[in-house]
Amino acid sequence: MIGAIKKHKRIVAAVVILILTAVIELVCNSPAIRGGYDNLDLTKYITVEKEGNKEKYVISYSSSQKFYIKELKLSGSFPKEYSYTIKTKEYNSFDKESEEYYSDTVNSWFSDFYTNLNKKVTSIEITLNKVEDAELTAVSCSNRFEINKYRILFFLALFSLIYCLFFEKKVYKKIECFFAIYAFIFGLLLVVYGQPIKNSWDESIHFGNAYTMAFGKHVEWTEAALFVKNGQIVSCNTKEEFAELRAYLNGKGIETVYAESKETILPSYTKLAYIPQAIFIRLGMILNLSFSTMYAVGKLGNLLLYIFVMFWAIHMAQTKKMFLSFLAVTPTVLYLASSYTYDTVVFSFLTLACVLWANMIFYPEREYSSWTYILTALLFVIGCASKAVYIPMILLFLVIPYVEKKKPKKKVILWSGIIIILMLVMLTFVLPTLSNAAAGNITFGGDSRGGDTGVVRQIVSMIKHPWASVKLMLVSVFKFDNFRNLGYDTADNFFFGNLMCLNFAHNGILSDKWSAILLPICIILLLYKTPSETVRGRHSMSMLNKFIVLIAVAGTIFLVWLALYLDFTPVGAEYIAGVQARYYLPLLYLGALLFTGRKVTINWSEETITKLTYSAATLLGFALMYQGMLQGRII
Numbered sequence: 001m002i003g004a005i006k007k008h009k010r011i012v013a014a015v016v017i018l019i020l021t022a023v024i025e026l027v028c029n030s031p032a033i034r035g036g037y038d039n040l041d042l043t044k045y046i047t048v049e050k051e052g053n054k055e056k057y058v059i060s061y062s063s064s065q066k067f068y069i070k071e072l073k074l075s076g077s078f079p080k081e082y083s084y085t086i087k088t089k090e091y092n093s094f095d096k097e098s099e100e101y102y103s104d105t106v107n108s109w110f111s112d113f114y115t116n117l118n119k120k121v122t123s124i125e126i127t128l129n130k131v132e133d134a135e136l137t138a139v140s141c142s143n144r145f146e147i148n149k150y151r152i153l154f155f156l157a158l159f160s161l162i163y164c165l166f167f168e169k170k171v172y173k174k175i176e177c178f179f180a181i182y183a184f185i186f187g188l189l190l191v192v193y194g195q196p197i198k199n200s201w202d203e204s205i206h207f208g209n210a211y212t213m214a215f216g217k218h219v220e221w222t223e224a225a226l227f228v229k230n231g232q233i234v235s236c237n238t239k240e241e242f243a244e245l246r247a248y249l250n251g252k253g254i255e256t257v258y259a260e261s262k263e264t265i266l267p268s269y270t271k272l273a274y275i276p277q278a279i280f281i282r283l284g285m286i287l288n289l290s291f292s293t294m295y296a297v298g299k300l301g302n303l304l305l306y307i308f309v310m311f312w313a314i315h316m317a318q319t320k321k322m323f324l325s326f327l328a329v330t331p332t333v334l335y336l337a338s339s340y341t342y343d344t345v346v347f348s349f350l351t352l353a354c355v356l357w358a359n360m361i362f363y364p365e366r367e368y369s370s371w372t373y374i375l376t377a378l379l380f381v382i383g384c385a386s387k388a389v390y391i392p393m394i395l396l397f398l399v400i401p402y403v404e405k406k407k408p409k410k411k412v413i414l415w416s417g418i419i420i421i422l423m424l425v426m427l428t429f430v431l432p433t434l435s436n437a438a439a440g441n442i443t444f445g446g447d448s449r450g451g452d453t454g455v456v457r458q459i460v461s462m463i464k465h466p467w468a469s470v471k472l473m474l475v476s477v478f479k480f481d482n483f484r485n486l487g488y489d490t491a492d493n494f495f496f497g498n499l500m501c502l503n504f505a506h507n508g509i510l511s512d513k514w515s516a517i518l519l520p521i522c523i524i525l526l527l528y529k530t531p532s533e534t535v536r537g538r539h540s541m542s543m544l545n546k547f548i549v550l551i552a553v554a555g556t557i558f559l560v561w562l563a564l565y566l567d568f569t570p571v572g573a574e575y576i577a578g579v580q581a582r583y584y585l586p587l588l589y590l591g592a593l594l595f596t597g598r599k600v601t602i603n604w605s606e607e608t609i610t611k612l613t614y615s616a617a618t619l620l621g622f623a624l625m626y627q628g629m630l631q632g633r634i635i
Contacts, residue, residue, distance in 0.1 A: 009167060013163045013167065016159075017156060017159040017160060017163065018156075020155070020159055021152055021155045021156055021159065024151075024155055025147060025148070025151065025152060028148070028151065028635075029145050029146065029147075031068045031070065031118075031120075031143060032068075032070065032143050032144055032145040032146070033145065035067070035068060035143065036143050036144055036145055037067075037142065037143050037144070038142055038144050039140050039141075039142050039144075040067075040140060040141050040142065041138075041139075041140050042059055042061050042139040042140055042141065043137075043138045043139055043140070045059050045060060045061050045139070046058075046059050046136060046139060047059070047060075048130060054129065054130075055129075055130040056127055056128060056129050056130055057126075057127070057128040057129075057130050057136045058125065058126070058127055058128075059124075059125065059126040059139050060123070060124075060125045060126075061123065061124055061125075062089075062122060062123035062124075063122055063123070064122070065122070066091055066120050066121065066122055067120070067121065067122075067143075068118075068119070068120050068121075068143045069088075069117045069118075069119055069120075069121055069124065069141045069142075069143060070116070070117065070118055070141075070142060070143040070144070071114055071115070071116055071117065071141065071142050071143075071238070072086065072114065072115040072117055072124075072126075072139075072140075072141045073112060073113070073114050073115075073138075073139070073140050073141070073142070074106065074112070074113045074114075074126070074128070074136065074138070074139055075111060075112050075113070075136075075137050075138040075139070076106070076111070076134070076135050076136040076137045076138070077108075077111060077133075077134070077135050077137075078106045078107060078108055078131075078133075078134045078135075079108055079131065079132065079133040079134060080107070080108055080131070081105055081106070081107035081108065081234050081235065082105065082106065082129065082131070083103050083104065083105045083106075084103065084104060084105070084106065084126060084127060084128035084129070085101060085102070085103050085126070085127045085128075086101065086102040086103070086104070086115065086117070086124065086125070086126050087099065087100070087101055087124070087125040087126075087127075088100050088101075088102070088117070088119060088121045088123065088124050088125075089121060089122050089123040089124075090119045090120060090121045090122075091120045091121070091122070100119075102115065102117070104237065105234070105235045106128070107234040107235070108234075109234050109244070109245070109248050110234075110241065110244045110245075110248070112240070112244065113241065114238040114240045114241055115237075115238070116237070116238055116632070116635075117141075124141070126139065148239070148634075148635050150192075150193065150239065150630060150634045150635060151630065151635050153189065153192070154189065154622075154625070154626065154630060157185050157186075157189055158618070158622050160185070161181075161182060161185060161614075161618060162618065164178065164181065165178070165610075165611060165614050165615065165618070166611065169607070171610060175314060175321070175322070175325050175610060176311050176312075176314040176315040176325075177311075178610075178614070179307075179310065179311065179314055179325055179328055179329060180307050180311050182329055182614065182617070182618075183303075183306070183307050183310070183328065183329060183334060183337070184303070184307055186329070186334050186621055186625075187303040187306075187307070187334055187337055187338040188300075188303070188338075189625065189629075190334065190335060190338035190339075190625070190629065191296050191299045191300060191303065191338050192296070193625070193629040193630065193633075193634065194296070194299070194338065194339070194629070195236070195242045195245065195246070195292075196224075196228060196233075196245065196246060196249055196291065196292045196295040196296075197228075197233045197236070197245070198228070198231055198233065198506065199339060199504075199505060199506050199507055200335065200336060200339035200340070200341055200505050200506070201341070201505050201580070201582075202341075203339055203340045203341065204228060204229055204230065204231040205229075206274070206277075206339075206340035206341045206342065207228055207229060207295075207298070207340040208228075208229035209271055209274050210274040210277035210278045210281055210298060210340055211225055211229065211278075211281055211298075212262070213267055213271065213274050213275065213277075213278035214278040214279075214281040214282040214285065214298075215262075215282075216265050217261055217262050217264070217265050218259060218260070218261050218262075219259065219260050219261070219262065220256040220258075220259050221256065221257060221258040221259065221260070222252060222253045222254065222255060222256060222257060222291065223252040223253070223255070223257045224249040224250070224252040224253035224291040225253065225291070226257070226258065227249065227252065228249075228295065233245070237632060237633055238633075238634070239634040239635070242634060245292075246290075246292040249291050249292055250290040250291050250292055252291070253290065253291025253292075253294075254291075269385045270385055270386055271342075271386070272345070272382060272385055272386070273342035273344070273345035273346065273382075273385070273386045274342060276301035276302055276304070276305040276345075277298045277299070277301045277302050277340055278298075278301075279301055280297050280298045280299075280300055280301030281294060281297070281298040281301070283297065284297040284298065298340065299338055299339060299340060302337055302338070302339070302340065302341070302344050303337050303338050305344070305345070305348070306337035306344045306348050307337075309348040309349065309351075309352055310328045310348050310351070310352070312352060313328070313348070313351050313352040313355045314328060316352075316355055316356065316359065317355045317358070317359075318358070318359050318362060318363060319358050319359075319362050319593060319596060320358075320525070320526075320589065320592045320593060320595075320596070321530050322525050322528055322530060322609055322610070322613055323522075323525040323526060323528070323589070323592050324351070324355070324589050324592075325613060326521065326522075326525055326613045326614075326616070326617055327351075327585075327588055327589060328351075329614070329617045329621065330501040330502070330617065330620070330621075331501065331502050331503070331504065331510075331620055331621045331624045331625075332500065332501050332502065332503045332504070332582055332585070333347065333501075333585060334621065335503075335504050335505070335507075336582070342386040342387070343387075343582070343585075345382065345383065345386065346383050346384075346386055346387050346390065346586060347383075347585050347586050348383075349379045349380075349382050349383035350379070350380065350383035350384070350390060350393060350586040351586060351589050352379055353376050353379035353380045353383060353393075354393075354396075354589050354590045354593075355589070356372060356375065356376040356379070357376055357396050357397075357400065358593055360372075360376075360400050360401050361399065361400070361401075361541060361545055361593075362540075362541070362596075364401040368401070373400070376397075376400075377397065380393060380394050380396075380397075381394075383586070388559075388563075389556060389559040389560045389563050389583075390556050390559075390586060391556075391559070392551070392552045392555030392556045392559065393552045393556060393586075393590070395419075395548055395551060395552045395555070396548060396549070396552055396590075398419075398548055399542075399544060399545050399548050452570040452571055453567065453568060453569065453570055453571065454571060455566045455567060457571045458565065458566045458569070458571050458572075459566065461571055461572050468574075472565075472574060472575075472576070473558065473561060473562065473565075473576075476561055476575070476576045476579075477557060477558070477561055480496050481496070482575070482576070482579070483496050483499050483579055483580055483581040484577065484578050484579060484580055485499055485503065485505070485509065485580065485581075486505065486506065491509070494509055494511070494512060495512045495515050496581045497515050497518055497519060497522075497581075498510055498511075498512060498514065498515055498518070499580070499581035499582070500581035500582055500584060500585060501518060501585075501620075502514055502515075502518060502620060502624055503581075503582065504624055504625075504628040504629070507628035507629055507633075508624070508627055508628035509624075509628075510620065510623065510624050510627070514620060514623070517616055517619065517620060518616075518620065521612065521613065521616040524602060524609075524612070525609075525613065526592055526595040527595065527601055527602045528601070528602045528603075528604065528609055529601050529602070529603060530606065531606070540596065541593065541594070541596055546594060549590060549591075549593065549594060550594075552590065553587050553590060553591055556587060557584070557587070560579060560583050560584075561576055561579055564576055564577065564578040564579045565577075
């Protein structure tokens, strides 16, 4: 019997996964199985009440018997988006009574509006302002049995990955292959669940840049594309409303309503990161896909590039391979890879560059072709192109073997050349500020969204108050509780590790208790050594190398805080606004290389460490996905 199971383990696994998923779906539908009903029409309970000189719709219904409301539905036409309130007398699983309040919205785009309540109640009261041209035509509630394809997809993916991790031993031989499988499945789920709305940080802006690049010299904007670019999407929080949203945008994504011309079809170096997204958007247009599908396909361009680059980074890494593998599948990193953004190119290219650099440093006796040095330099340059604050990482070239092996005189020349190149690249960003300052244009720079900001005025303020500026920078960098997420307390007040790695932006963040998993696994992986790290020929990092790494990391961190103070912080403020913990992500692998000593190490088997690493990643990732992308949204 056991032999037969082992022989056909994949078939058995598929059957078990399907059964488990079916059981979960039945459990989630248990209220409908026990006391389901298709439709309870509350339309006849609609009344109009006056409150001063205003009118409002009020729908009140009560029953002597407890009944379960899975979903509430309002129908009508409304001139704009505004909210309504729901008051219930409900009972928990212990039959304790409580009065609760909820709110949701109606808008001008849809005719039907849904709210997932999932509560056992005896009464419900809905209040909706009767503004001009608003008409509420029907109200109903239901508790019907319904198979949720999003939830089924979630558990099928989760159980399949768990099976691969624990029962497919090939995973331990090619960890980069398991990374690619995991990242593709997880990222694809995020793309499907994301819907055509702004989810990630500044995603509407990034979509606009990628969409513009997808055209030649003449850009044709549909109404749907403009809605997304300008962040003018109505609120949705149920799968039915998202279906209505997709249908609405698909209808608005056919005809061109606005056209513009670009000066050149060549992208600027700061926008090179949008090329993969633009290519896939263009592919969607060529295939005549609907707008919502095209929007999702554009994200796939970003995801596939990320998987390709990080596959080779993990494959080529000779030092801290498991730490890198875990970093590559942390929720925030994969969330960014499945969104419209340039951060994915910045992170993946800089990380691969650091991997190549580390191989040169730890294994200097190996032969490295000129193309390896050129590729490493190119990766650093492209990675820094979109975010110039990472330019100090180019200093790592000061200690590569190619330079170290030269005679002192040539070494000084090469060092000088690297520093001059670094300064020249920096000047391309600093020169506009200096020229405007010299011309007396004190309004140059600052936050385009408004506020009392300005780069030139901020620099003048810092020059006038040098010690206060130094103190502000030092305190801000080492405070660790002043990172921004979305700009309001309930989204910002989290442990910085969660903000960095367990963060889905507008779709939520895992609470601080989850750092009890994140921190130990990071410590273990920093101390763990793979067999390849203990082979002969591996050199330790010299003090000079460590010093250069520290300078590169510290210089980048300093520039991050300085840039945000100059650009996005009110002039003369005693705080720095806008710095996000995720800006540190490209520095993590480089920082991990400092933990390569031999005093304290962990030498577990590769099988054990792989299971532990990806178990933690799966738990954190799928917990956040369920909480942020599914719950209270599409299930």
